[in-house]
Structure formats: structure tokens, C-alpha cells
Amino acid sequence: MIVLHTRFGAEAATRAALAAPGGGFSAHYLVGGDGTIWQLAEEEVPARHAGPAFWRGHxxxxxxxxxxxxxxxxxxRAGVEYPVMQLASxxxxxxxxxxxxxxxxxxxVGHADIAPDRASDPGEGFDWEGLARNGVxxxxxxxxxxxxxxAVRDAASLRDVRAALAAIGYRVAPDGALDPALSAVLRAFQRHWRPEAVTGQADAGxxxxxxxxxxxxG
Known part of the structure; x- marks a missing residue:
């Protein structure tokens, strides 16, 4: 599994914080705005980047x-854009x-996909479509x-929405009307696969x- 995140702030400080032993957040790789890639941990060693999360039963x-x-x-902030070189790297x-x-x-997936109740990164400005065109x-x-x-809000109309979200990998209750938990998952889905309309609503599109x-x- 690969999870993409965004870390905001001065790049040098971000790199130092991610590499610091005992820090609250770590990652295997950091990609700078100019496309530079730093490996911060061996891939076989767990890094503290997901936190409380869920994806496809795990x-x-x-x-x-x-x-x-x-x-x-x-x-x-929401909807940040990323430099072309950073996306390419x-x-x-x-x-x-x-x-x-x-x-x-x-x-x-993105951090928002696995933790929609507390994360929004990498956000709707990340070019998921472009990555997919290149095999990612x-x-x-x-x-x-x-x-x-x-847009639908009642439990009966939302059964197909909940079933589709679960089939993709999100954790959702199997039934119920639109509530804050489902809206958060819908926003995560929209940030990844429908970035033009991040509403948290189950509309036709x-x-x-x-x-x-x-x-x-599948």
C-alpha cells in the first residue's frame, strides 16, 4: 500500500522534523517542491504516517x-496546487x-482516504488523474x-452510495441517513476522484x- 501526504511549512524544517527520531510523524520519503526526493526510512521499517486509519478492512x-x-x-489550506516537477517526481x-x-x-491512496474524519491531504489540488494516466x-x-x-440524504437512497464507498475501501456504516461521518467520507472520495465538487453531498455526479x-x- 502507498499513502500520499502533504506536510506544510518550510521545506528544510519539514525534512528535519520527519527525520528526527521519536517525532510524532514520519514517512519513508519526502518529495520537495523542486522534485528532489529524500528517503527517510527503509521501506521495510514501519513509519508513523497513517495513524488511526482504515482501508479495505485493515x-x-x-x-x-x-x-x-x-x-x-x-x-x-484546502485545494493547494503542486508544482509540476513535484508531481512528476x-x-x-x-x-x-x-x-x-x-x-x-x-x-x-491519500491520507484523507484512510482517515477522512481528521485529514484532507493531499487534497483536491493533487493530480490523481495525471498519476493514473502514467500507471499510478x-x-x-x-x-x-x-x-x-x-443530492440524496435519506437512508434508502444512500444504500448504493454506502455500498460503493465500502467496495472502494472506505469504512462506512452499511445503512443510515446522511450524517457527519458519511459526509466526511464523501469529501475524501471527492477530493480524490471528483475534485471539481468537494461538497460532502451524495449528488448525481x-x-x-x-x-x-x-x-x-473489483
Missing amino acids: TALDDRAIGIALAHAGPE ACDLCLHILSRHPVPARNI GLWPAGAPDLGTGA TLARLLAVARLC
Whole structure:
């Protein structure tokens, strides 16, 4: 499994903090804004990057996931954009990891995907579609955009939404009306696979994209 994160603040300070023994957050790799890659830990050694998290039935993700942090010099905010060289290096790094580890495309995710209740990175500004075009992760090519209308909130109408989210890998209750927990998961999904409309709502466009991604996950 590969999990991508964003670390905000001065790049040198970020690198020092990630490399410090006993720090609260660590990662296997750091990708700088100019595309420089630093390896901070051996891939076989667990790094403290996932925290309390869940993906496809697993919770101890620090023990099974390679963590890649993207340095971002700006203040933390939603929708940050990433330099082209940084995205290219992140893609190349993932491909290098994939050449040595058979990670399924469905298990290349963002921090927000595995911890939607507390994380939003790398956010809707990260080019997941571009990575997928180059062989990293999943993207539902040709999925229709049905807009943000016809959002549903009742339990019966949300059963297909919940089932599709669970099939992709998110932890969701099997039934129930729209609540804060489901909205957080929907925002995580939208940041990854529908970045043009991060609303936390189960609208027609989100459902179409959800079903397309769920089919890719098998």
C-alpha cells in the first residue's frame, strides 16, 4: 500500500522534523517542491504516517503502507496546487516502488482516504488523474459528470452510495441517513476522484463517479 501526504511549512524544517527520531510523524520519503526526493526510512521499517486509519478492512496501516510526504511551503489550506516537477517526481517514485512491490492500484491512496474524519491531504489540488494516466493508482476514464444536482440524504437512497464507498475501501456504516461521518467520507472520495465538487453531498455526479471507481476496484 502507498499513502500520499502533504506536510506544510518550510521545506528544510519539514525534512528535519520527519527525520528526527521519536517525532510524532514520519514517512519513508519526502518529495520537495523542486522534485528532489529524500528517503527517510527503509521501506521495510514501519513509519508513523497513517495513524488511526482504515482501508479495505485493515487498520494497522503504518505496518503495511509506504508513506510519501509532499512538502508544501504555503500555509495549510484546502485545494493547494503542486508544482509540476513535484508531481512528476512523486509519480516516478511511485512507479519505482511499484517495480519492487506489487501494490494494487486501488491501494494507492491519500491520507484523507484512510482517515477522512481528521485529514484532507493531499487534497483536491493533487493530480490523481495525471498519476493514473502514467500507471499510478485508479481513475475512472470516461465517467460521466452529471453535475451536483439531485443530492440524496435519506437512508434508502444512500444504500448504493454506502455500498460503493465500502467496495472502494472506505469504512462506512452499511445503512443510515446522511450524517457527519458519511459526509466526511464523501469529501475524501471527492477530493480524490471528483475534485471539481468537494461538497460532502451524495449528488448525481458523485454517485456516477462512485460506481465507476467501485467497478475498477473489483
